[in-house]
Amino acid sequence: MRVELLCTGDELVTGLITDTNSPWFEARLFELGVKVERIQLVGDVRPDITHALLEAASRADVVLVSGGLGPTMDDFTLECAAAAEGVPLVEHPEVVAWLRERYAKRNIPLTPGVYRMARVPQGSEVVRNPVGSAPLVIQRLGRSQLFFVPGVPREYRALAEGEVLPRIRAALQKDPERVYRAFRLLRTVGIPESQLDATVAPLVSQHPRVVFGFRTHAPENHLKLMATAPTQAEADAALAAAEAASRQLLGAAVFGADEEEYAPVLARLLTQAGATLATAESCTGGLIAQELTAISGASAFFIGGAVSYSEKMKMAWAGVPSEVLARHTAVSRETAIAMAEGVSAACETTYGLSVTGYAGPTGGTPEDPVGTVYCALAARGSPTRCERFSITGDRDRVRLFAATSALELLRHHLLTGTSAP
Amino acid sequence: MRVELLCTGDELVTGLITDTNSPWFEARLFELGVKVERIQLVGDVRPDITHALLEAASRADVVLVSGGLGPTMDDFTLECAAAAEGVPLVEHPEVVAWLRERYAKRNIPLTPGVYRMARVPQGSEVVRNPVGSAPLVIQRLGRSQLFFVPGVPREYRALAEGEVLPRIRAALQKDPERVYRAFRLLRTVGIPESQLDATVAPLVSQHPRVVFGFRTHAPENHLKLMATAPTQAEADAALAAAEAASRQLLGAAVFGADEEEYAPVLARLLTQAGATLATAESCTGGLIAQELTAISGASAFFIGGAVSYSEKMKMAWAGVPSEVLARHTAVSRETAIAMAEGVSAACETTYGLSVTGYAGPTGGTPEDPVGTVYCALAARGSPTRCERFSITGDRDRVRLFAATSALELLRHHLLTGTSAP
Structure with a gap:
């Protein structure tokens, strides 16, 4: 499966903010055995976004597009998506209802801009945003499936995790070229990264199916173990062996695994x-x-x-x-x-x-x-x-x-x- | 001037590291009035890098390419550059001399891999790296000038700051289409993004030289003002007028500007x-x-x-x-x-x-x-x-x-x- 990411927003091309969404999503996909092929960041320029959408759709099976879905005048990603497909933008009544409900609950006035978030390319699918206003929009463009999510990290992650990844996972079940991966993050504190590396170095040659990686996330240092194998059972077994050996060497410096904080x-x-x-x-x-x-x-x-x-x-x-x-x-x-x-x-x-x-x-x-x-x-x-x-x-x-x-x-x-x- | 960035490396597409080079360079360029048009991140896959180089060169005047210039087998960005131009890779004697000098000084053995860093597309220009081994390589590809720098942040910044930016600055002096920019970020709290937008919306048509943008950074919402004009003085004046008008409407909701936290x-x-x-x-x-x-x-x-x-x-x-x-x-x-x-x-x-x-x-x-x-x-x-x-x-x-x-x-x-x- 070929996956690309497209992030829009002037703040991403002018050095105002660093794109932290993509690395997060890349890592989640990599755990599923999928390496993202290309990430593109483009500013708030209509023809640039439209072209980038068409190019990505011509190469990839899945494109995750983020940013430019909000209520303000510089939010026009869906306009570009409609232009790329050659369909009009239409107001989606279900989204309007979600927005009315959400704004009423918060006692925020429904300004005309809010309705921008309900205008989606004709024929596309919408999924409610559990933590924000703009919905997930799913569009078919040629051979490619495009997922549009807000750029706000909280909303990006909620929709990517809750809606996009399950759809990708389901599609992968049917992929004949699939490899299997198993992944474990061991979280340590109180041990410098170079020492962590030196401690587990002797294990590397003993566990050929496992890649040992390191990540610093102050004050923590993480050991990433990734096993690759032709079946899930073999990947799981290789990972379990490498994890046990690593834990043995690291002892109480490991405070948790994976998502444990x-x-x-x-x-x-x-x-x-x-x-x-x-x-x-x-x-x-x-x-x-x-x-x-x-x-x-x-x-x-x-x-x-x-x-x-x-x-x-x-x-x-x-x-x-x-x-x-x-x-x-x-x-x-x-x-x-x-x-x-x-x-x-x-x-x-x-x-x-x-x-x-x-x-x-x-x-x-x-x-x-x-x-x-x-x-x-x-x-x-x-x-x-x-x-x-x-x-x-x-x-x-x-x-x-x-x-x-x-x-x-x-x-x-x-x-x-x-x-x- | 149209500028694009291309960053290569598997670590950038698998969530292992976040690209912090690009935001830094984007901000430096933006100060010169240049908004980067597109940033691309691609993995260590030869055809993907070659295609991305050709695509960027077909659109941009300047492309800054980073990563894949080192001594290991997964460093092949210059191979792709040579393929894109249709020229052979040749060993550059000046670079060989720099490498010999550098390795001798540090008492590091010159393994065969080191010479990879001296093989550049025929006809390209090289500039010595003041803080590392791989040189800056400058290649003409069609109408575009490509600058190749290492991805290591210290080397990237030294070469981008010391060699690439001065060349861009010199080119801008001669650019008849050069525009000047002035920028202000107004930081607010206590006002939802949609309401911030609605409040300043009446100003948009009165300040045609200023682009109004919005960014949510919970609990804050930011108003971004960017003025563009044919001279710096006019850009500054347009920005000052838009800022004063915005502050008038937003009052005490604005707690600070730019970097003020x-x-x-x-x-x-x-x-x-x-x-x-x-x-x-x-x-x-x-x-x-x-x-x-x-x-x-x-x-x-x-x-x-x-x-x-x-x-x-x-x-x-x-x-x-x-x-x-x-x-x-x-x-x-x-x-x-x-x-x-x-x-x-x-x-x-x-x-x-x-x-x-x-x-x-x-x-x-x-x-x-x-x-x-x-x-x-x-x-x-x-x-x-x-x-x-x-x-x-x-x-x-x-x-x-x-x-x-x-x-x-x-x-x-x-x-x-x-x-x-």
Whole structure:
């Protein structure tokens, strides 16, 4: 199956935004054994879009077209699609009904522009957008099937995942040249990419059907395993063997696989242990609290987070004694420990987690320069543990890795169970 | 001048890496008044690259081609270029000398593969790579000039900046059709895209030299203004007029322009007012605190943030009376007001900002379903203001828009100065 992608929008050809939709979709297709043959990005110029549609349709079986489906005057991708096919644009009554319903629910006035989203090439199919206004439009052009989706990543992904990929998967079932692939992403934290590579390098020759790939997605590093074989069973078996060998070498650095994200994994460990958590954050400023509370059901384990950005609030909310601050300063092992213990006591939780450090770009001392971070974990029934980290990079990076380092103290504690909750 | 970009490499069509070179180059060209017409990404497939080269050359004056110039067997872009022109590949003695010098200096053995980098289409020009091995190759193909650069971002940028852009700039000086551009991005919050479009629609016909564009970047919506004119002065004047008219219509919904981000704008307003802030967050779980503390120097105005996820901590940290919680529940106007006032009192700040709501997917009541959020602003010397919002979408979206809604209460207060700090 030949697949091409066509992305439209001036913002994509003027450097305003980077196309992150295509790599995501390419990777999803690659898992199905399909390598995208060409990606094209064109600006908001009618003849350019029309030509690109015709060219892609002349080469590919499937073309995913994104962008230019919205309510504004620079949204005219479907006009070009109609021109390419030589049919008129017609207002689709079902889409009109969806739009009326959606806008009424949100109390947004239905401006005339909104109806642009209901005008589709005559004869094309429409599918409701579950997370936005503009529908998925499916058009036949010559031998090719064209799928039109909005460029907004949330809507692009919802429609590509929920509607486009299932249709491609069904078509592949009938493809005689099909190869089978099996895919696993092992997600690690706390191990640099070069070290991850060196650790699994000895496995490569032992697993000839599996390609080992690497991807950095700070603060995580991912190991991608892709097996290719003439049958699905053989691909699955090759993958399982390579995954087991990799996990053996990487141990607890692997926190999850495939779509598993860090915070939900940690949340599950906390919930399984019947434990509760409070946080006291200085340089990370709420990053840990917001990551954990992004999970639905966080209230089962997350009791409170103190963003104690000033010394005053370190004392008031995290119970840090003024003598500790005076003698050791706000960025110190002693303060981190007092914050973790203090916030845990204030919130009456099983665990208290704290971070204090110099995120930069200014601040720091000769002994504790910018990038120095102290993280502490207070655990009921265990001695409080504190670690010092030296993190390189800009403010955002220091904050991100500081948050992760703190969470890793907790995750490893929960995994090894060195203390009763 | 018509410019196209062609990027080659399997990693670009399988989702392994995102093409960040093109957006960078597009932006540099756009500053020169040139909008790239098309970007193509193709995998490591000889006929696909050859066809894409011929197609781009048939349309564009300049094509920047990247990737596939290295020493390994999957580097064959110049082979395709030679095939497209119908000339042989020849070893260029100057490039051989550069490679020998470079490899000797680094004590790397000159494997046979290295000489691949010296074989260029007969008749093409070569320019030494200041930061890598593969040279810049310049080929004439029909009416078009093709520039071949490595895909490695460091080398791509060095050659594009140092060699390709100066040649394009020189050509533009002689271009009788040269146009000049001026660009402004106006960033808004609190106004849906369709309404933004409808608001500025009357301006479009009054500013014929300006293209009005729109972009959604939740929770923000952006208005893009691009002026085109025969001189830079006229482009600047046309842009200034369109910007002034747009700002007039949009008022305080515009929080910044171009690269200005939301949190730094708010931070500046707070700093200018000599004001301080404390936050009490329930459903946003630290999102507001972390956004504000991401700014270097946040300690000048941000004193503390209570992530009072439990009722207990709403009482302890944000001073919410237990009667208020018992009578009105944690998600109510009364609780939001008590949180804002309480956290401001605890932190002794000019302002206290609070959020409480149902982020979903579960929770809510018939009167206050999922998506209901109460935001309150306590300002010293003014009555506390509380607003109720109904936000649609998933948990992430509710949290994001809840945080923005709260921050907007503060920004509008700071702009209108209805109370003394």
